[in-house]
């Protein structure tokens with residue numbers, strides 16, 4: 709154990725490894741919340757993560773649980789195989805927007821449509837972070853990226869894709885919610901949603917999907933504070949934060 713002083717509650721599920729995430733990035737916060745939940749639920753030994761290709765590729769360095777590194781976009785397919793062969797384990801796919809909605813669109817839709825008993829966590833930062841800021845399926849109209857230097861133009865690049873809206877057209881999913889973590893209040897609420905999505909799986913309810921509106925200060929060219937404000941003022945207008953479906957409410 710290092711003798712580092714932690715500004716947050718230390719959980720045994722989070723390793724001591726220094727984070728490679730940019731200061732202010734939402735990935736670190738969501739990792740921390742997941743680690744806390746796993747500790748609170750006492751499921752460290754039975755949780756298996758499926759890490760994406762993207763900024764969170766090194767998830768296994770930070771969260772001390774068994775983890776499979778899936779090929780780009782294939783996390784839901786990998787998670788399906790793991791869960792079906794190990795139904796007593798808690799299987800969590802963790803993916804970015806390029807991974808989940810571009811290259812992995814087919815896997816995303818079909819795993820949800822089969823109602824796989826897995827939990828999918830979707831970090832929507834409206835850009836390809838790891839590769840330096842190219843347009844993602846969730847990039848907003850007019851948003852400047854490396855590949856849309858004049859701003860995303862729908863006549864050329866189409867419109868932002870709403871993952872929750874799309875999955876909500878399917879019959880099988882049990883739980884679908886979009887949240888954000890750009891303030892303490894919203895982060896505390898998001899932790900509750902993550903808990904619910906994991907509890908659903910432990911209760912064999914089926915497919916749970918949690919989208920988290922996230923920042924990418926570096927590739928958005930903003931300070932963390934401005935990026936968090938930009939989520940409220942721009943991203944949320946296109947991707948409303950709400951519960952789309954909760955099987956428990958039926």
Ligand SMILES: Cc1ncc(C[n+]2csc(CCOP(=O)(O)OP(=O)(O)O)c2C)c(N)n1
Nearest residue numbers: 761762763780804805806807835836837838
């Ligand atoms: C088959 C394949 N195509 C492209 C890449 C390059 N690549 C690595 S990460 C990435 C984008 C990831 O973006 P996103 O899923 O939004 O996650 P973020 O980094 O923003 O968290 C791409 C295109 C790759 N590794 N493999």
